[in-house]
Amino acid sequence: MENPFFNNNGPFKFRDILKELRIENYQNDQDQNIIDIKDLQNSKSDEITFFHSKKYKTIANNTKASFCITTKNLMNELPKSCIPIIVDNVLLSTSLVTAKFYPDSINDDFDNTVEEINKTKFNDNVVFGKNVLLGKNVSIGSNCKIGHNTIIEKNVMIANNCSIGSNVILRNTLIKNNVRILDNCVIGKHGFGFFPKDNKNLRYPHMGIVLIEDDCEIGCGSTIDRGSMSNTTIGKNTYLDNQIHIAHNVRIGENSIIAGQVGIAGSSIIGNNVKIGGQAGISGHLKIGNNVEIAGGSGVIKDIPDNSKVMGYPAKNIREFLRENR
Amino acid sequence: MENPFFNNNGPFKFRDILKELRIENYQNDQDQNIIDIKDLQNSKSDEITFFHSKKYKTIANNTKASFCITTKNLMNELPKSCIPIIVDNVLLSTSLVTAKFYPDSINDDFDNTVEEINKTKFNDNVVFGKNVLLGKNVSIGSNCKIGHNTIIEKNVMIANNCSIGSNVILRNTLIKNNVRILDNCVIGKHGFGFFPKDNKNLRYPHMGIVLIEDDCEIGCGSTIDRGSMSNTTIGKNTYLDNQIHIAHNVRIGENSIIAGQVGIAGSSIIGNNVKIGGQAGISGHLKIGNNVEIAGGSGVIKDIPDNSKVMGYPAKNIREFLRENR
Amino acid sequence: MENPFFNNNGPFKFRDILKELRIENYQNDQDQNIIDIKDLQNSKSDEITFFHSKKYKTIANNTKASFCITTKNLMNELPKSCIPIIVDNVLLSTSLVTAKFYPDSINDDFDNTVEEINKTKFNDNVVFGKNVLLGKNVSIGSNCKIGHNTIIEKNVMIANNCSIGSNVILRNTLIKNNVRILDNCVIGKHGFGFFPKDNKNLRYPHMGIVLIEDDCEIGCGSTIDRGSMSNTTIGKNTYLDNQIHIAHNVRIGENSIIAGQVGIAGSSIIGNNVKIGGQAGISGHLKIGNNVEIAGGSGVIKDIPDNSKVMGYPAKNIREFLRENR
Numbered sequence: 001m002e003n004p005f006f007n008n009n010g011p012f013k014f015r016d017i018l019k020e021l022r023i024e025n026y027q028n029d030q031d032q033n034i035i036d037i038k039d040l041q042n043s044k045s046d047e048i049t050f051f052h053s054k055k056y057k058t059i060a061n062n063t064k065a066s067f068c069i070t071t072k073n074l075m076n077e078l079p080k081s082c083i084p085i086i087v088d089n090v091l092l093s094t095s096l097v098t099a100k101f102y103p104d105s106i107n108d109d110f111d112n113t114v115e116e117i118n119k120t121k122f123n124d125n126v127v128f129g130k131n132v133l134l135g136k137n138v139s140i141g142s143n144c145k146i147g148h149n150t151i152i153e154k155n156v157m158i159a160n161n162c163s164i165g166s167n168v169i170l171r172n173t174l175i176k177n178n179v180r181i182l183d184n185c186v187i188g189k190h191g192f193g194f195f196p197k198d199n200k201n202l203r204y205p206h207m208g209i210v211l212i213e214d215d216c217e218i219g220c221g222s223t224i225d226r227g228s229m230s231n232t233t234i235g236k237n238t239y240l241d242n243q244i245h246i247a248h249n250v251r252i253g254e255n256s257i258i259a260g261q262v263g264i265a266g267s268s269i270i271g272n273n274v275k276i277g278g279q280a281g282i283s284g285h286l287k288i289g290n291n292v293e294i295a296g297g298s299g300v301i302k303d304i305p306d307n308s309k310v311m312g313y314p315a316k317n318i319r320e321f322l323r324e325n326r
Numbered sequence: 327m328e329n330p331f332f333n334n335n336g337p338f339k340f341r342d343i344l345k346e347l348r349i350e351n352y353q354n355d356q357d358q359n360i361i362d363i364k365d366l367q368n369s370k371s372d373e374i375t376f377f378h379s380k381k382y383k384t385i386a387n388n389t390k391a392s393f394c395i396t397t398k399n400l401m402n403e404l405p406k407s408c409i410p411i412i413v414d415n416v417l418l419s420t421s422l423v424t425a426k427f428y429p430d431s432i433n434d435d436f437d438n439t440v441e442e443i444n445k446t447k448f449n450d451n452v453v454f455g456k457n458v459l460l461g462k463n464v465s466i467g468s469n470c471k472i473g474h475n476t477i478i479e480k481n482v483m484i485a486n487n488c489s490i491g492s493n494v495i496l497r498n499t500l501i502k503n504n505v506r507i508l509d510n511c512v513i514g515k516h517g518f519g520f521f522p523k524d525n526k527n528l529r530y531p532h533m534g535i536v537l538i539e540d541d542c543e544i545g546c547g548s549t550i551d552r553g554s555m556s557n558t559t560i561g562k563n564t565y566l567d568n569q570i571h572i573a574h575n576v577r578i579g580e581n582s583i584i585a586g587q588v589g590i591a592g593s594s595i596i597g598n599n600v601k602i603g604g605q606a607g608i609s610g611h612l613k614i615g616n617n618v619e620i621a622g623g624s625g626v627i628k629d630i631p632d633n634s635k636v637m638g639y640p641a642k643n644i645r646e647f648l649r650e651n652r
Numbered sequence: 653m654e655n656p657f658f659n660n661n662g663p664f665k666f667r668d669i670l671k672e673l674r675i676e677n678y679q680n681d682q683d684q685n686i687i688d689i690k691d692l693q694n695s696k697s698d699e700i701t702f703f704h705s706k707k708y709k710t711i712a713n714n715t716k717a718s719f720c721i722t723t724k725n726l727m728n729e730l731p732k733s734c735i736p737i738i739v740d741n742v743l744l745s746t747s748l749v750t751a752k753f754y755p756d757s758i759n760d761d762f763d764n765t766v767e768e769i770n771k772t773k774f775n776d777n778v779v780f781g782k783n784v785l786l787g788k789n790v791s792i793g794s795n796c797k798i799g800h801n802t803i804i805e806k807n808v809m810i811a812n813n814c815s816i817g818s819n820v821i822l823r824n825t826l827i828k829n830n831v832r833i834l835d836n837c838v839i840g841k842h843g844f845g846f847f848p849k850d851n852k853n854l855r856y857p858h859m860g861i862v863l864i865e866d867d868c869e870i871g872c873g874s875t876i877d878r879g880s881m882s883n884t885t886i887g888k889n890t891y892l893d894n895q896i897h898i899a900h901n902v903r904i905g906e907n908s909i910i911a912g913q914v915g916i917a918g919s920s921i922i923g924n925n926v927k928i929g930g931q932a933g934i935s936g937h938l939k940i941g942n943n944v945e946i947a948g949g950s951g952v953i954k955d956i957p958d959n960s961k962v963m964g965y966p967a968k969n970i971r972e973f974l975r976e977n978r
Contacts, residue, residue, distance in 0.1 A: 108834070109815045110781055110799030129436055130459060133782060133800060147436030148459060148477050149493075151800050151818055163435045166477055166495055167510075167801075169818055169835050182434070183495050183512045184547075186835045186872040192893040198907055199889050200867055215526055220512040220549050221836075223872050223894040223912075237525050241518040242549040243571050243589075245895050245912045245930075255524055260549075260571045261589045261607075263895075263913045263930050265948065278571075278589050279607040279625075281913075281931040281949045296591065297607045297625035297639055299931070299949035313639060313949055313965060314977050325640050455762055456785060473762030474785060474803050475819075489761045492803055492821055508760070509821050509838045510873075541852055546838040546875050563851050567844040568875040569897050569915075581850055586875075586897045587915045587933075604897075604915050605933040605951070622917065623933045623951035623965055639965060651966050 005137070005155035005172050006102045006207050011035040014067065017048065020100050021069075021085065021093050028083060034067060037094070037101050039229065048097060051078065052090035069093050092195050095204040105205040108190045111135045111153035111171065117146070129166060147183065155209075156188070165220070172226045173210040182220040182242070187212075191225040191232075191248025191266060204228060206248060213237075219244060219260065235272065247284070259296060271306065280315075293318075331463070331481035331498050332428045332533050337361040340393065343374065346426050347395075347411065347419050354409060360393060363420075363427050365555065374423060377404065378416035395419050418521050421530035431531040434516045437461045437479035437497065443472070455492060473509065481535075482514070491546070498552045499536040508546040508568075513538075517551040517558075517574025517592060532574060534558060545570060545586065561598065573610070585622060597632065606641075619644075657789070657807035657824050658754045658859050663687040666719065669700065672752050673721075673737065673745050680735060686719060689746075689753050691881070700749060703730065704742035721745050744847050747856040757857040760842045763787045763805035763823065769798070781818060799835065807861075808840070817872070824878045825862040834872040834894075839864075843877040843884075843900025843918060856880060858900060865889075871896060871912065887924065899936070911948060923958065932967075945970075 015030035036047045040056055043049035043065035050069040051060045060068070060077045068075075068082050075084035087093040099106045114133035117123065126140050129148030138152050141159045146152070147166030158164070158175045165183035173188040181187065190206040208227020212234045218224070219242035226232055227249040234240070235254035245263045246252070252264075253272035262276050265284035270276075274288060277296025282288065289306035299313030312321040341356035362373045366382055369375040369391035376395040377386045386394070386403045394401075394408050401410035413419040425432045440459040443449065448466050455474030464478050467485045472478070473492030484490070484501045491509035499514040507513065516532040534553020538560045544550070545568035552558055553575040560566070561580035571589045572578070578590075579598035588602050591610035596602075600614060603622025608614065615632035625639035638647040667682035688699045692708055695701040695717035702721040703712045712720070712729045720727075720734050727736035739745040751758045766785035769775065774792050781800030790804050793811045798804070799818030810816070810827045817835035825840040833839065842858040860879020864886045870876070871894035878884055879901040886892070887906035897915045898904070904916075905924035914928050917936035922928075926940060929948025934940065941958035951965030964973040 108832075109797050110818050110835075112779060112781055112797075114782070114800070116782075127438060129438055130440070130442075131457060131783060131801070145435050145438075148440070149457070149475055149801055149819075166436050167475075167493060167819060167836075180434075182515060183436075184493075184510065184836065184873075186894075189834065189872060192871065192891070192911065194891065196907070196909060201869075201889060201891060217527075219518065220515060221510075221547060221873060221895075225894070237527060239518070239520065239527060241571075241573075242512075242551070243547075243569065243895065245893075247893075247912065247930075255522070257522060259518065259591070260573065261587070261913070265911070265930050277609075278573075278591050279605075279931075283929075283948055296609055296627075301948075453764060455764055456766070456768075457783060471761050471764075474766070475783070475801055492762050493801075493819060506760075508841060509762075510819075510836065543853075545844065546841060547836075547873060563853060565844070565846065565853060567897075567899075568838075568877070569873075569895065581848070583848060585844065585917070586899065587913070603935075604899075604917050605931075622935055622953075 004157075004174070005209055006105045008036055008101055009103055010101050011046075012100065017067070017097055017100070018085070020096055021087060023085065023087075032066070037098050038065070040065070040068075045081075048085075049082075050090050050094040052094075069097065089195075091204075092202065095195065095202065098205040098207070102205055102207050105207040106190070106203055111151075114151065114153065135171070141177070153188075159214075173212065175212045176214040176216075176236075178215045179212050180217045181212075182218060182222075184221045185218055185223070187218070187222075187224045188226045189223075191228055193228050193248060193266065208232060208249065210234075213254070216240075222246070241278070253290065295321075330483075330500070331535055332431045334362055334427055335429055336427050337372075338426065343393070343423055343426070344411070346422055347413060349411065349413075358392070363424050364391070366391070366394075371407075374411075375408075376416055376420040378420075395423065415521075417530075418528065421521065421528065424531040424533070428531055428533050431533040432516070432529055437477075440477065440479065461497070467503070479514075485540075499538070501538045502540045502542075502562075504541045505538050506543040507538075508544060508548075510547045511544055511549065513544070513548075513550045514552045515549075517554055519554050519574060519592065530554060534575065536560075539564075539580070542566075548572070567604070579616065656809075656826070657861055658757045660688055660753055661755055662753050663698075664752060669719070669749055669752070670737070672748050673739060675737065675739075684718070689750050690717070692717070692720075697733075700737075701734075702742055702746040704746075721749065741847075743856075744854065747847065747854065750857040750859070754857055754859050757859040758842070758855055763803075766803065766805065787823070793829070805840075811866075825864070827864045828866045828868075828888075830867045831864050832869040833864075834870060834874075836873045837870055837875065839870070839874075839876045840878045841875075843880055845880050845900060845918065860884060860901065862886075865906070868892075874898070893930070905942065947973075 011033040014032045040059045048067040049065035114135045117132040128146040131149045133151045135154035139157045144162045146164045150168040153171035155172045159177040161178045163180045167184045169186045171188040188210045194201045194203040208231045210232045213236040215237040217239045222244040224246040225248040233251045238256040240258045241260040243261045247266040249267040252270040256274040258276045259278035261279045264282045268286045270288045271290035273291045276294045280298045282300045287303045291307045293309040295311035298315040300315040309318040311318040337359040340358045366385045374393040375391035440461045443458040454472040459477045461480035465483045470488045472490045476494040479497035481498045485503040487504045489506045493510045495512045497514040514536045520527045520529040532554045534557045536558045539562040541563040543565045548570040550572040551574040559577045564582040567586040569587045573592040575593040578596040582600040584602045585604035587605045590608045594612045596614045597616035599617045602620045606624045608626045613629045617633045619635040621637035624641040626641040635644040637644040663685040666684045692711045700719040701717035766787045769784040780798045785803045787806035791809045796814045798816045802820040805823035807824045811829040813830045815832045819836045821838045823840040840862045846853045846855040860883045862884045865888040867889040869891045874896040876898040877900040885903045890908040893912040895913045899918040901919040904922040908926040910928045911930035913931045916934045920938045922940045923942035925943045928946045932950045934952045939955045943959045945961040947963035950967040952967040961970040963970040
């Protein structure tokens with residue numbers, strides 16, 4: 001995953017990682033440096049990874065990571081070059097370590113480092129309204145417009161010919177060319193992801209960003225959350241109507257059309273040329289194929305193959321649904 | 327249709343219209359002036375209209391327009407006084423010509439001509455909050471209140487005794503007496519209407535306005551889009567709860583009550599004394615009669631006659647639905 | 653009910669109350685003072701109450717109120733110490749009298765007494781953004797953050813370690829420790845409650861507040877309305893995702909998790925450890941037990957006992973629903 005925005009706070013000594021996980025009496029040398037945390041496939045020497053399910057056994061067998069957060073049951077799948085760190089809850093422990101490397105990815109307090117745009121270098125080449133605020137690490141291309149009271153917090157890149165409305169809040173977002181973001185959107189905050197825990201839920205890090213490709217339009221009052229370990233993506237020339245919610249890690253393809261008040265739950269993947277009617281909902285972790293049409297109000301709870309038309313709750317073939325509901 | 331807000335940029339020479347449509351080698355005199363674009367019924371001499379479906383044959387036979395965008399198949403229905411302009415896609419070509427006459431109706435970038443209200447003539451007779459912005463061609467009656475950070479862009483008329491909340495955005499909207507618009511609403515932006523086109527959708531003009539009659543209340547975070555060729559209308563003493571979306575060209579009658587998170591798709595017409603429960607959705611181009619009750623969560627996909635009570639998805643008679651779903 | 657925020661405008665002479673209700677030719681002494689309005693159970697001597705349904709007969713028999721708004725049919729249930737005031741519509745008349753005692757509870761115009769936070773005593777001990785506004789009777793604990801353009805209207809208490817986002821609007825709200833309110837929320841406005849009346853609905857008073865317990869998170873663009881005669885409550889460590897609507901008088905328990913775009917209608921009570929999937933809707937006046945799971949998109953129209961898992965519209969046992977909808 002591209003990760004242009006979140007700074008790695010490492011390296012940390014192995015000792016510090018063990019301390020973070022409250023692991024004591026560990027025999028190995030604890031003085032080694034660990035420089036980053038990545039998934040099993042992408043991690044390298046001197047990095048730490050995690051392994052929580054047999055599904056990933058083959059990748060685990062070949063990981064290049066020097067350290068791996070895992071369980072007693074799974075530890076023997078790791079190569080000798082990889083030191084296992086045994087925990088009860090791999091994902092929770094991974095979350096703690098990720099937060100240590102990328103502390104900014106867990107904190108979504110408002111950005112109080114913003115400046116008024118007329119005091120920045122963008123004063124001359126952006127058309128902007130009253131009270132526009134810009135954070136650090138923001139870039140804006142040519143021929144862009146930014147409406148009144150809009151807050152562009154840190155870590156936002158906007159390419160050329162974009163029109164951002166009023167009262168918009170952006171952070172951790174990469175916007176390509178010719179994109180229109182309408183009024184009152186909130187884009188790039190963390191997803192609704194945490195480990196439920198009585199009395200005090202534990203939020204996990206969101207290191208992903210929101211990526212909006214060329215020629216998109218995002219309707220008023222919509223919310224698009226950034227990804228946790230991957231990005232939330234809106235494909236080229238895809239249009240979203242008002243009051244839509246796109247959860248973390250969702251990926252939407254090109255040339256898709258999504259009507260008002262639709263909600264797409266976390267990690268679902270939507271194809272190209274997809275049409276989704278108003279108020280439809282799509283559950284998490286689903287795959288919706290290309291050229292799919294989902295009728296307004298539908299509730300989709302399983303994968304939909306390419307070129308299908310569905311309707312209903314749970315959504316099924318539209319002709320079947322209409323025949324049964326005459 | 328009343329059209330108080332959008333300026334006609336015409337007249338244009340017939341030559342310019344042909345050029346806009348990329349029509350070459352046209353034999354007729356191209357030097358004539360065309361002064362406006364209207365529908366078949368309302369257009370007059372020296373104006374241009376459009377004719378895209380046999381449904382409108384009788385009206386086409388009698389149009390007074392001097393020019394008509396149409397197809398080869400339909401052109402013979404036009405009177406001799408009307409010069410046909412043959413195109414492949416009538417609605418798309420009409421959209422291009424409309425945009426030429428009414429360029430402001432297609433551009434929804436933020437209004438950067440606004441001024442702070444305390445620098446306008448309304449400083450003395452309106453109660454207003456901090457950072458209130460007013461555009462050109464705005465009028466506000468007596469005894470009105472406008473909350474903090476509210477942006478009234480160009481083309482807004484507010485009558486007497488109205489209360490506008492904070493963080494509200496209005497444009498192209500006519501508000502009658504005793505109306506309350508609650509916080510965070512966005513009212514009067516263009517509808518979600520465009521011609522889908524790979525790589526670059528083509529937005530069509532929205533020349534209609536939003537008209538809110540006397541004594542209405544619009545709940546927090548609601549969005550009401552303006553019409554394309556007609557107005558979006560909320561009838562007298564109709565109340566909308568929070569987070570409602572009303573799409574373009576919708577017309578809602580008097581004394582209706584619409585609960586939270588309801589969505590009404592484009593061009594549907596809702597009668598008087600209608601009650602709609604929370605989260606219900608109404609598809610586009612439907613007619614909902616007077617005194618209709620629609621249960622919360624319903625999905626309405628066909629017309630509903632007067633005095634009916636419906637529930638379900640698709641919505642049907644409420645007693646039947648409840649019997650079947652005991 | 654705790655009522656920390658709304659001021660009692662009384663006492664009023666009995667004469668003034670009769671005048672408000674347009675009751676003439678009343679024989680009793682009209683010079684007595686009435687000091688407050690309360691329900692049958694809590695009202696005392698020199699106070700006024702209301703009695704509109706036989707259901708409350710036993711309580712009415714024993715009320716200590718000196719006056720009671722009621723009907724001809726019910727008046728004989730009152731003790732001799734209580735003077736009946738006979739009306740056609742008890743709730744409507746009660747609403748008028750309540751509004752007389754608590755006029756602030758019916759007026760939700762924007763608060764124009766706010767000041768910029770840097771001119772208040774909170775300048776030094778709160779981290780705040782640009783254009784933050786504070787009303788009267790606001791308290792903020794230690795280690796709190798308040799984002800840009802946020803408006804904290806009158807009658808708000810925020811405890812310690814809270815993070816309020818940008819563009820948030822709060823009023824009549826009590827927020828405990830470690831709470832996060834994300835961007836664009838509107839919390840504490842009156843509920844969608846009124847007496848429908850042709851040509852001019854009559855809004856009833858909302859004297860309740862919004863109470864958000866420790867460790868909660870409220871997602872972007874959510875709306876939580878304050879209660880009418882009781883409070884709207886979000887229990888400890890309950891998390892709400894984006895674009896959720898919580899209506900007046902709703903009570904949600906502890907450790908619950910509510911996904912995006914859910915709506916909960918007025919006066920429903922949700923237990924502890926409840927999970928509600930995205931876009932689900934819950935009708936008004938229902939009781940949802942502890943440890944209940946409601947699948948995304950469901951429409952709940954009846955009470956749900958403890959430890960149930962439900963799905964569908966109307967929501968039923970999830971296994972049954974899935975079997976029937978294979």
